Structures are given as structure tokens and as C-alpha cells.
Amino acid sequence: MHRELVQISSELIKALDNAKHVVVFTGAGVSAESGVSTFRDALSGLWARFDPMQLATAEAFLADPELVWGWYEWRRQLLLGVVPNPAHLAIARLEQKLPKVTLITQNVDDLHERAGNTQALHLHGSIFAPRCFDCGRPHAFAGAPAMASEQKLEPPRCDMCDGMIRPGVVWFGESLPEHALNAAFAAAENCDCLLSVGTSGVVQPAAQIPSLASRAGATVVHINPDAVPVHRVNEYSVQGLAGEILPLLVQETQHA
Numbered sequence: 120m121h122r123e124l125v126q127i128s129s130e131l132i133k134a135l136d137n138a139k140h141v142v143v144f145t146g147a148g149v150s151a152e153s154g155v156s157t158f159r160d161a162l163s164g165l166w167a168r169f170d171p172m173q174l175a176t177a178e179a180f181l182a183d184p185e186l187v188w189g190w191y192e193w194r195r196q197l198l199l200g201v202v203p204n205p206a207h208l209a210i211a212r213l214e215q216k217l218p219k220v221t222l223i224t225q226n227v228d229d230l231h232e233r234a235g236n237t238q239a240l241h242l243h244g245s246i247f248a249p250r251c252f253d254c255g256r257p258h259a260f261a262g263a264p265a266m267a268s269e270q271k272l273e274p275p276r277c278d279m280c281d282g283m284i285r286p287g288v289v290w291f292g293e294s295l296p297e298h299a300l301n302a303a304f305a306a307a308e309n310c311d312c313l314l315s316v317g318t319s320g321v322v323q324p325a326a327q328i329p330s331l332a333s334r335a336g337a338t339v340v341h342i343n344p345d346a347v348p349v350h351r352v353n354e355y356s357v358q359g360l361a362g363e364i365l366p367l368l369v370q371e372t373q374h375a
């Protein structure tokens with residue numbers, strides 16, 4: 120793993136050192152070392168029987184609101200108990216060290232913000248920003264999740280219209296927040312270097328972001344324990360854990 124990093128590191132470090140605008144694009148793998156299971160990992164307990172892809176839809180919520188709300192509350196509870204890992208901290212450090220960094224994340228957690236990043240484009244919303252399914256009014260969580268263990272849970276009701284409260288995440292079949300998506304595409308097309316970290320790159324339209332950048336001439340680096348197929352000369356795959364590779368990159372970059 121490290122041999123490959125050494126092999127490409129001088130080009131990669133040069134690309135980072137010369138970049139005026141770096142995009143960091145993250146997926147569930149960046150939170151994995153904090154103890155948050157990725158979407159395609161096997162789940163445990165009650166949730167082992169369910170495919171997350173089939174819980175993350177409006178149809179699933181309407182068919183069984185307690186199941187879907189309970190699943191998101193279980194994830195929210197898990198997130199409240201974990202902390203940013205060295206990958207999040209390294210990305211926050213990049214924002215401080217480099218002239219311009221745009222952070223784009225598919226994650227619905229707040230670990231980038233807790234690590235110190237001042238801005239992140241959340242393409243798939245936030246698990247901490249629920250709203251009414253019917254009228255869209257934001258809902259304020261009252262403290263920690265009510266559940267202590269993995270279980271179905273009835274969603275709260277909207278103060279205004281009594282509609283069911285839903286998680287503030289983007290479900291399959293729903294549109295991404297327009298402002299965040301436009302800003303993300305514009306950043307990808309205008310950056311000099313893009314680090315794509317911990318994403319399987321299969322969920323559209325977010326999955327287009329690395330190729331938009333490489334087509335526009337940016338150096339694109341995929342950081343993932345699995346080899347990521349590369350299609351252009353300005354594209355690299357660095358195999359390894361985000362929490363190991365990113366701190367090395369930050370340490371090596373010459374930016375003050």
C-alpha cells in the first residue's frame with residue numbers, strides 16, 4: 120500500500136502544492152474509521168435484515184414510518200457518540216493550509232464540521248436537520264434520540280400541520296439540494312486538484328464529480344482501500360485507509 124503511495128507521491132504532492140483550488144469530495148468511507156458503518160457494509164442487530172438502500176426512500180417511509188424513523192434515529196444516536204478521525208482532521212487541516220478548498224460530501228453526518236471545516240456542501244442533506252414530510256417545516260430535535268437500542272420508533276409530529284417528521288436526508292428518487300449541487304459541479308469543473316475519498320462512486324449525480332474534474336484537466340486522486348479504476352493520465356488511485364493516507368498528504372504539502 121505504501122509502496123504505491125511513494126511511487127506517485129511526488130506527482131501528487133506537486134499537484135497539491137501547485138493547486139490554487141482543491142476540491143475534497145467525500146463519501147461514507149471517510150467516516151468509517153470513526154466507527155460509522157458505510158452504506159454497503161453489512162449492518163448488525165435488527166438492521167441486519169434490511170438493505171439500507173431499501174430504507175432510504177419516501178416509499179419505505181410511508182409504508183413503515185416507525186421502521187425508517189427508527190433506523191435513522193439509531194444512526195443519529197451512533198453519530199452523536201463518535202468523533203472525527205484522522206481523515207476528517209487532515210481534511211480540516213487542508214482547508215487551513217491551502218489557498219482554496221471546496222469540501223463536497225455525500226455524508227449526512229457532521230464530522231467534517233466537528234473536525235474544523237468551516238464549509239461543506241452536503242449533497243445528501245443532514246441527519247440533524249429533520250423536517251415535516253407534508254409541509255416541509257424544519258423540526259427541532261429535543262435532545263438525544265429517545266431510543267436506547269435498535270428498535271422501531273414512531274416519528275414525531277409537526278407542530279404546525281401534524282404531519283410526520285422525516286429525516287433531513289436526500290432519499291433515493293429525490294432531487295439533491297440545487298444550490299449545493301450547482302456549487303459542487305462548478306467547483307469540480309474549476310479546480311486544479313480533486314481528492315475523492317471513501318466513496319464507491321455509484322450513486323448519481325454525485326458520482327459524476329470526479330470525472331467532471333478530470334475531464335476539465337484537474338489531477339484527480341481516489342483514496343480507498345479498494346483499487347479504483349482510473350481512465351485518464353491525470354487520475355490516480357491510492358489504495359489505503361483515508362485516516363492513514365490523508366495525514367501523510369497533509370504533512371508533505373509545502374503550503375504554509
Ligand code: OAD
Binds near residue numbers: 152172321
Ligand atoms: P458507500 O458505502 O457506497 O462506499 C463507501 C466506500 O468507502 C467504499 O468504496 C469503501 O471501499 C470505502 N472505504 C471504506 N472504508 C474506508 C476507509 N477507511 N478509508 C477510505 N475509504 C474507505 O458510500 P458512499 O459512496 O458515500 O446516499 O455512498 C454514496 C451514497 O449512497 C450515500 O451518500 C448514501 C448511499 O446510499 C444517500 O443516502 C442518498
